[in-house]
Amino acid sequence: MGLDLVASKRDLIQKLLKGIETGDSAAAEIVNEANYIQHNPQTHEGSEGLAALFARLSKTNPRVTFIRVFEDGDFAFAHNEYDFSSLRVAFEVFRFEDGKAVEHWDNIQPMMGPNPSGRGMLDGATEITDLDKTHANRDLVREFAERVLVGRQIGLLVTYVDVGLVQHNPDLADGVAAYRSYLEASENGVFRIQYHQVHRVLAEGNFVLCMSEGYKGGIHSSFYDLFRVVDNKIVEHWDTIEAIAPRSEWKNENGKF
Structure with a gap:
C-alpha cells in the first residue's frame, strides 16, 4: 500500500x-x-x-x-x-x-484589509478544539445560515452570534452590530448582500465552513464563511466572496457548487 x-x-x-x-x-x-x-x-x-x-x-x-x-x-x-x-x-x-x-x-x-478593527483576513484563532461538539456546531451554523443569512431573520442574529464577534471580513469592525448593519445594507431598495442557498456545511470541532450562493451588489457570487464556535455561540468569522464566472467562460460543466 x-x-x-x-x-x-x-x-x-x-x-x-x-x-x-x-x-x-x-x-x-x-x-x-x-x-x-x-x-x-x-x-x-x-x-x-x-x-x-x-x-x-x-x-x-x-x-x-x-x-x-x-x-x-x-x-x-x-x-x-x-x-x-x-x-x-x-x-x-x-x-x-x-x-x-x-x-x-x-x-x-x-x-484586503486590515479591517476597521485592525484584523487581517487570515489572522486569529487556529487551534482545533471541542471535537466532541463537531456535529452540534455544524447543526448550529447550518441553522444560523438557513434562518439568518438565507431566511433574513436578522432579529435572530444575537441568538447565534456573540455580541463581541471577532470579525475578519476586511470591510467590517468587530461586534454583532457591525455584522447586522452589513447584512441589512441596501442599495436602491435591494439588499447588497443576499444569500440564496446554502450548499454545504463542513466542520471539525470548533470550526465550521459554510459554502453558499447568492449575490453581492447584484453580482452572482459564492460566499464561503468560516465560523469559530464556543459554547453554542459564533465568536469569530472569516470569509471570502468571489464572483461566479459567466457560463460562457466555464472550462468544465460541473458548476461552482
Whole structure:
C-alpha cells in the first residue's frame, strides 16, 4: 500500500496544493482522474488540467501558505494564503475516496484589509478544539445560515452570534452590530448582500465552513464563511466572496457548487 493511501486527508490536501508552488506534476497524481469532478469553473477537468495549471502557476514563483487545515469525513478543507504576484485568500475543499481526490471546490479573493478593527483576513484563532461538539456546531451554523443569512431573520442574529464577534471580513469592525448593519445594507431598495442557498456545511470541532450562493451588489457570487464556535455561540468569522464566472467562460460543466 502506497503512502498516499494511508496519509490523512489533511496531509493529502497539503501535498496536492503544494504542487501550485513547486510545479511538480506528481502532486496532481493525488487526483483520481477517472472520477474527478472539478467545480472551479475556470479549471479544466481531471489531473491533466491540474498538472497544466500547476506548471503555469509555478512560473510566477507562487507561495502557498496553509493557515488552517481541517478534516470532515471524506472531505478536507483548507484556509490559505496564496502569493501569485499579489496576495490572495482562499478556501480549498476536496472530497477523497480511497486516498485520492475525486472532487474539488474553492473560493478565492484578493487579500484586503486590515479591517476597521485592525484584523487581517487570515489572522486569529487556529487551534482545533471541542471535537466532541463537531456535529452540534455544524447543526448550529447550518441553522444560523438557513434562518439568518438565507431566511433574513436578522432579529435572530444575537441568538447565534456573540455580541463581541471577532470579525475578519476586511470591510467590517468587530461586534454583532457591525455584522447586522452589513447584512441589512441596501442599495436602491435591494439588499447588497443576499444569500440564496446554502450548499454545504463542513466542520471539525470548533470550526465550521459554510459554502453558499447568492449575490453581492447584484453580482452572482459564492460566499464561503468560516465560523469559530464556543459554547453554542459564533465568536469569530472569516470569509471570502468571489464572483461566479459567466457560463460562457466555464472550462468544465460541473458548476461552482
